[in-house]
Amino acid sequence: MAERPQIPAGARNLGRDDTGDSPAARLARLRDGDTVTARISRFDPTTDTAPHFETYRVPYTKWMRVLEVLTHVSEELGGDLAHRWFCANRMCGTCAVRVNGREVLACWEPVEPEMTIEPLRNAPVVRDLVIDRSGYEQRVLGLTPWLERREPYRGFPEPLTHPAMAAADKALDCISCMCCFSACPVVGLGDETNFAGPAPLVQLARVALDPRDGIDRGRIALERGAVFDCVSCYKCEEVCPVSIPIVTGAIEPLKALAFKSLPRKSRHARVFLAIVRSRGRIDPSALILGVQRLAALRHPLRILKLWRRGKIDPLKTLFGFRLPDIKQVRQVFAAVRGEPR
Amino acid sequence: MRRLAAEAVVIGGGAAGTFAALELRRRGVKPLILCKGLVGKSGASIFAGNLVVPGRLLGNTEQQARDTAEFLIRMHNHFLIDQHYARAAGEWIEREYYPELERAGLYLRRDKRGAIVTNDGPVRCMAAHSQGESGVLFMDLRRKQVLQAGIPWLEETAVTALLTGAGGAIAGVMALDLARGEVVAIESRAVILATGYADRFYPRSTATREMSADGIAMAWRAGVELMNLEIQWWHTSDVRFPLSWQRTQVYPNPIIGSSHAARLYNGDGEMFFDQEADAPVAMGPYTIQLKRLAKQVLAGKARFDGGYYSGFTHVAPGAVTAYTDYAKAFAALGKSVAADTLETACSAHYRQGGIVVDPATMATRVPGLYVAGGVGGHSNGLIAPVTYDGMLAAETVANDLPRLKLVALPEDKATAEEARLLGLRRPLSGNGVTPAQVKRRLRALMGEKMGFFKDAAGMAAALAEVTRLRDELLPAMGLTNVTPRLNYAWLDAIDVANMLEVAALTIRGALHRTESRGPFYRTDFPDMDNENWLVKNILTPTPNGAVDFRTEPYDLPFFKPDFVRRPSLELDW
Numbered sequence: 001m002a003e004r005p006q007i008p009a010g011a012r013n014l015g016r017d018d019t020g021d022s023p024a025a026r027l028a029r030l031r032d033g034d035t036v037t038a039r040i041s042r043f044d045p046t047t048d049t050a051p052h053f054e055t056y057r058v059p060y061t062k063w064m065r066v067l068e069v070l071t072h073v074s075e076e077l078g079g080d081l082a083h084r085w086f087c088a089n090r091m092c093g094t095c096a097v098r099v100n101g102r103e104v105l106a107c108w109e110p111v112e113p114e115m116t117i118e119p120l121r122n123a124p125v126v127r128d129l130v131i132d133r134s135g136y137e138q139r140v141l142g143l144t145p146w147l148e149r150r151e152p153y154r155g156f157p158e159p160l161t162h163p164a165m166a167a168a169d170k171a172l173d174c175i176s177c178m179c180c181f182s183a184c185p186v187v188g189l190g191d192e193t194n195f196a197g198p199a200p201l202v203q204l205a206r207v208a209l210d211p212r213d214g215i216d217r218g219r220i221a222l223e224r225g226a227v228f229d230c231v232s233c234y235k236c237e238e239v240c241p242v243s244i245p246i247v248t249g250a251i252e253p254l255k256a257l258a259f260k261s262l263p264r265k266s267r268h269a270r271v272f273l274a275i276v277r278s279r280g281r282i283d284p285s286a287l288i289l290g291v292q293r294l295a296a297l298r299h300p301l302r303i304l305k306l307w308r309r310g311k312i313d314p315l316k317t318l319f320g321f322r323l324p325d326i327k328q329v330r331q332v333f334a335a336v337r338g339e340p341r
Numbered sequence: 342m343r344r345l346a347a348e349a350v351v352i353g354g355g356a357a358g359t360f361a362a363l364e365l366r367r368r369g370v371k372p373l374i375l376c377k378g379l380v381g382k383s384g385a386s387i388f389a390g391n392l393v394v395p396g397r398l399l400g401n402t403e404q405q406a407r408d409t410a411e412f413l414i415r416m417h418n419h420f421l422i423d424q425h426y427a428r429a430a431g432e433w434i435e436r437e438y439y440p441e442l443e444r445a446g447l448y449l450r451r452d453k454r455g456a457i458v459t460n461d462g463p464v465r466c467m468a469a470h471s472q473g474e475s476g477v478l479f480m481d482l483r484r485k486q487v488l489q490a491g492i493p494w495l496e497e498t499a500v501t502a503l504l505t506g507a508g509g510a511i512a513g514v515m516a517l518d519l520a521r522g523e524v525v526a527i528e529s530r531a532v533i534l535a536t537g538y539a540d541r542f543y544p545r546s547t548a549t550r551e552m553s554a555d556g557i558a559m560a561w562r563a564g565v566e567l568m569n570l571e572i573q574w575w576h577t578s579d580v581r582f583p584l585s586w587q588r589t590q591v592y593p594n595p596i597i598g599s600s601h602a603a604r605l606y607n608g609d610g611e612m613f614f615d616q617e618a619d620a621p622v623a624m625g626p627y628t629i630q631l632k633r634l635a636k637q638v639l640a641g642k643a644r645f646d647g648g649y650y651s652g653f654t655h656v657a658p659g660a661v662t663a664y665t666d667y668a669k670a671f672a673a674l675g676k677s678v679a680a681d682t683l684e685t686a687c688s689a690h691y692r693q694g695g696i697v698v699d700p701a702t703m704a705t706r707v708p709g710l711y712v713a714g715g716v717g718g719h720s721n722g723l724i725a726p727v728t729y730d731g732m733l734a735a736e737t738v739a740n741d742l743p744r745l746k747l748v749a750l751p752e753d754k755a756t757a758e759e760a761r762l763l764g765l766r767r768p769l770s771g772n773g774v775t776p777a778q779v780k781r782r783l784r785a786l787m788g789e790k791m792g793f794f795k796d797a798a799g800m801a802a803a804l805a806e807v808t809r810l811r812d813e814l815l816p817a818m819g820l821t822n823v824t825p826r827l828n829y830a831w832l833d834a835i836d837v838a839n840m841l842e843v844a845a846l847t848i849r850g851a852l853h854r855t856e857s858r859g860p861f862y863r864t865d866f867p868d869m870d871n872e873n874w875l876v877k878n879i880l881t882p883t884p885n886g887a888v889d890f891r892t893e894p895y896d897l898p899f900f901k902p903d904f905v906r907r908p909s910l911e912l913d914w
């Protein structure tokens with residue numbers, strides 16, 4: 001039996017040890033008697049024109065989580081802060097907020113000495129840190145992510161092995177916390193795309209990769225989920241609190257299913273393959289240009305916004321930057337197509 | 342006041358409530374779910390990490406079937422369960438429940454060859470996807486089933502009162518829609534109450550944020566009887582720090598795919614509990630652990646609120662992580678599941694008792710009011726039996742509906758309840774208190790006087806103090822912000838009244854039960870007394886607002902204790 005690594009690998013933990021941001025390092029940074037300073041976004045859309053920040057000082061207790069800071073503020077400092085949580089155990093997935101710009105679960109995230117705490121993005125704020133989840137829920141529902149059996153159920157226990165379920169298994173960890181949904185730059189483009197977003201696609205992948213499922217999930221991923229609008233920036237994976245390989249374990253397999261099911265409609269996939277083949281890397285800006293063509297240039301402000309956030313880099317796109325190991329990438333493509341290397 | 346009407350109302354979005362709603366729908370009734378949290382994301386149901394394998398399921402031997410039933414009746418319920426109910430529930434779970442879940446897509450963890458993974462012990466359990474996470478998967482499935490069935494709901498909406506009309510029958514319910522800050526009146530002649538076990542009466546509790554004994558308080562005011570409220574469970578292996586976790590455990594149940602379970606160590610590093618050797622039949626060894634801990638506390642080697650440790654250092658690390666999520670707390674604290682133990686503490690867990698129901702129908706003595714799951718007093722359930730309750734309650738409602746009379750919503754009561762709710766959203770005055778402060782005082786008091794070790798004097802003092810909190814602090818309560826929308830302090834104010842009322846009833850029940858049994862312990866009555874107290878300890882409301890007590894014996898057709906009276910601490914369970 002292989003031991004699952006203690007600190008799961010994946011985008012979320014990349015470099016955390018080197019930068020002194022491992023869980024152990026975080027816990028060592030503060031001790032009893034210290035004070036945590038929290039700048040918290042306050043907003044009541046019925047009375048305020050814009051959110052503002054209020055600063056609170058909270059006494060540190062051993063191994064404190066962000067949730068304890070929020071509770072202390074709402075109950076002791078008269079802040080009457082609105083924040084949602086139910087289980088405080090990384091299960092209900094309702095307490096997600098942004099701490100210093102990054103999506104986290106308040107119950108699971110260790111505090112930092114200075115924190116700016118804001119609501120998630122890509123959903124309207126009801127009050128303070130509480131967002132309206134209904135838009136997200138609608139997108140999940142639209143993908144009908146429940147099992148539609150290929151064959152009639154054969155009675156308990158049905159024949160099924162773990163290796164057959166292995167592809168869907170990782171996506172089963174999803175607790176619908178919306179961290180990834182908030183972090184995704186393409187969801188942030190709003191009406192410009194029909195992209196369902198990472199978490200809804202993870203929900204879809206649960207059934208799409210389940211060997212018992214029998215309907216054309218590739219078509220749903222493409223037509224209702226606009227799966228190819230994902231620019232593979234890995235922002236979603238970076239923030240997932242349960243370390244789901246969202247891109248490689250859910251979105252890419254869905255892209256593959258979509259391509260298989262509707263190759264002609266998968267223009268994005270063809271552009272995607274072409275980019276990787278020629279440059280050896282995923283280049284989000286080339287992808288946007290390739291898919292949206294000149295339409296992309298109609299939104300210079302968006303492009304600027306994505307560029308500023310480091311999501312795309314038009315300069316690299318224009319100068320045709322290539323990774324040194326482009327040969328290897330080409331070999332992979334050749335191998336996949338069965339061509340000689 | 343917003344007004345709605347529904348053929349039937351289901352209160353609660355846990356395992357019992359969602360299944361009741363689905364079953365009503367299948368039977369052609371149109372239910373409305375009202376949930377204080379989010380459906381499938383609140384309540385205890387998401388925590389149900391282990392799914393017990395009952396009867397002869399999955400190749401259980403006759404002996405395993407018997408051990409499992411005995412575990413449930415003797416070690417889990419200390420004989421305070423209707424055994425006919427337990428048998429009927431067990432048969433349904435074996436025949437209907439797991440097949441229904443699997444058919445709907447639940448993935449029960451398999452091994453490479455396709456066998457469902459269980460532990461090796463005499464009482465076995467399995468897991469959905471990963472041990473520890475079953476409840477999450479399960480409730481996600483229920484949430485989707487409810488959506489798929491098109492069942493309407495109001496989420497983050499707390500029911501605050503059950504309204505009765507002519508003949509004392511249910512006429513509807515009142516609720517607060519938290520996000521809109523709006524009072525809602527819902528007319529309905531059938532209500533299934535499924536608000537769960539827990540109430541967060543203690544400084545540490547495994548209950549989710551929103552739990553505050555609402556169901557018990559509302560049903561009591563509507564005229565039901567209550568029973569065995571004093572039988573409070575404790576969870577001994579909750580991770581002590583960070584303080585907010587409380588529901589994060591070093592799980593004591595056997596690890597699936599192995600025969601091992603976590604061990605407990607005192608402050609001197611001496612092991613004092615090993616499920617595998619000490620209590621193999623106790624698949625959930627909570628009370629056994631609790632009593633061992635109590636002895637360590639008496640010896641000065643641990644405290645109920647910490648100073649003892651739990652871990653898997655005796656287990657090959659691969660065995661812990663192969664099929665479970667038990668390493669997650671270790672990882673989040675930068676610890677190693679292979680090398681480290683975590684400091685643990687005791688949290689209040691389920692309340693075993695609750696509303697008196699007919700366990701064959703889930704009906705209460707209030708016409709139109711039915712109960713499902715943890716809020717009932719008939720069993721100390723696991724997630725499977727509470728689902729059975731949901732099925733049973735729905736079946737009874739569907740049968741009863743044609744002959745339940747339409748009762749007009751009593752306008753005076755609805756207006757009075759609206760006024761009460763709006764009145765609680767008042768600004769804090771100079772020497773006032775906030776609802777959060779009152780909750781904290783109550784929790785500190787219960788922790789101090791109503792923990793495992795208690796006696797008549799301490800309990801009487803606790804009752805006097807709860808009464809004082811009610812009479813002096815409730816009127817002085819106010820809010821720092823009176824915005825109607827998403828005002829959690831307003832909700833706290835509503836909760837506090839329920840908590841104080843049920844805390845007082847609980848203490849009275851505890852004073853009345855002059856014995857010790859399982860997790861319920863009195864230093865002044867340290868014996869388990871099967872002659873006098875193998876009974877339901879029932880509280881009955883009287884017309885003048887007082888409480889009457891009566892007891893009712895249990896029928897013991899399958900299992901009975903083999904002694905009359907013994908010191909409770911000498912019994913491992």
Ligand SMILES: Cc1cc2nc3c(=O)[nH]c(=O)nc-3n(C[C@H](O)[C@H](O)[C@H](O)COP(=O)(O)OP(=O)(O)OC[C@H]3O[C@@H](n4cnc5c(N)ncnc54)[C@H](O)[C@@H]3O)c2cc1C
Nearest residue numbers: 353354355357377384385386390391500537714715723724
């Ligand atoms: C930490 C823990 C571990 C457990 N482990 C296991 C296990 O391994 N295996 C197992 O089988 N069982 C386990 N259980 C027990 C199991 O979880 C419970 O038996 C079961 O979940 C109870 O279900 P329920 O539907 O009755 O209540 P809950 O799931 O608690 O649901 C109650 C619902 O009512 C709602 N509600 C409350 N008040 C109101 C109100 N005023 N208005 C409207 N809605 C309201 C809540 O928001 C919630 O949605 C565990 C329980 C806990 C706490």
Ligand code: SF4
Nearest residue numbers: 184230231233234236
């Ligand atoms: S990888 Fe795709 S889904 Fe994830 S954040 Fe980037 S664009 Fe969004």
Ligand code: SF4
Nearest residue numbers: 174175177178180240
């Ligand atoms: S994929 Fe991860 S980040 Fe996204 S909703 Fe699920 S658990 Fe949260």
